[in-house]
Amino acid sequence: MIKTKFTPLVGSCLLAASLLLPSIQTAQASEKLMLGHAYPADHIFHLTSTTFMDELKNEGADIKVDYHPGGGLGDWASIFEQSMDGVVPMTMSFGASEYDARLDLSWLSYVVDDWKEAREVYGPNGKMTDVYNEILNDLDLVVLGIIPTGFGSIAMRKGMEAVPTSFPGDAKGIKIRVPPIPIGIERFENFGFTPVPMPFSELYTALQLGTIDARATAPSVEIWQMRDVIESYILTKDYFEHAFWVVNKSWLEDLPAQDRNKLLAASEATMTKIWDEAEAIDAGFLEKVRDSGVNVVELSSADMANAKKILYAKEWPFMEKTVGPEIMDMMRKIAGIN
DSSP states (O other): OHHHHHHHHHHHHHHHHHHHHHHHHHHHOOEEEEEEOSOOTTSHHHHHHHHHHHHHHHHTOOEEEEEEOTTTTOOHHHHHHHHHHTSSOEEEEOOOTTTOGGGGGGGOSSSOSSHHHHHHHHSTTOTHHHHHHHHHGGGTEEEEEEEEEEEEEEEEETTOOOOOOSTTGGGTTOEEEEOSSHHHHHHHHHTTOEEEEOOGGGHHHHHHHTSSSEEEEEOHHHHHHTGGGEEEEEEEEEEEEEEEEEEEHHHHHHSOHHHHHHHHHHHHHHHHHHHHHHHHHHHHHHHHHHHTTOEEEEOOHHHHHHHHHHHHHHHHHHHHHHHOHHHHHHHHHHHTOO
16 A cells, blocks of 8 residues: 555656756756867967867866867868858967958068067957957957967978078079968068969978979978978068967857856966967977978078068058058057057
8 A cells, every 4th residue: 555655756756857857968968169270289279279178177167179180170271261150169270361351460571579579469468369359250250369389481492502581682583382362472572582372281292392492481380390391491580470269259159158258268278378388389399490400591680671671661551451551550559660
């Protein structure tokens, strides 16, 4: 009798538990985040990614990161587009001006001269984050941080004895690979080269086969990666290379507030650590390049001053047509141009 009496109560409890189970499982499920980029393990993008994942754990965020480095999801421009669409919500990418011409601002020449100035302008809480966010907002992206990769310079392929340091005279007749962006073509035409727009994925083979004589926009880490096809590395330092760490805005806004706050705190902590380490990483790769036998050449003060003069007079007005006078006046103030 006792058993029969309590059976309905037990059944009711089991039924209630079964009805609650889906909501309990949903509450406990981790948020999923796909993060992809196009660069290998010795690139600062990988260090940024792994640091971020560690910081997410430190924050106690219930976010599971599905990490895809090394171009497994496509080249950097392709993944950038996927982030705009929310397919790959988070990536680290350079300015893709095919989606907004104003992003060429990230390639602008001779804005800063050293790492101290670079951190003030591009680093955590730097002046450029708000500028880039204003642009990227129109692409449904939010800047989590600006990732430094070092000063970009020029490299000559193996077998090329020319070492151009005085522009435009030294550059005549030299075919140089540039990213397929307007400002890249503009800069190296002004420097006297014959620019050849080319995707990054084709660059190594083109240097190896002699299809091009040189490459532009080269930070030390990329010279190290391509050292076996590089004869000389000329430190024009014509721009400070940096990338955008972005997340899809709609995806971010759809996160529960607690997870969103933890993600933002983790990204802020990550950027502080990355900027603390980036200069030493860049210097370390430059030393490796020297030790590998690549001829590293520095511009004289006169040649550097001449290079700046050329680009301030020609490239900067070209950029102003795209981003407008207000932004360029700010850039001139940052660079100390009267």
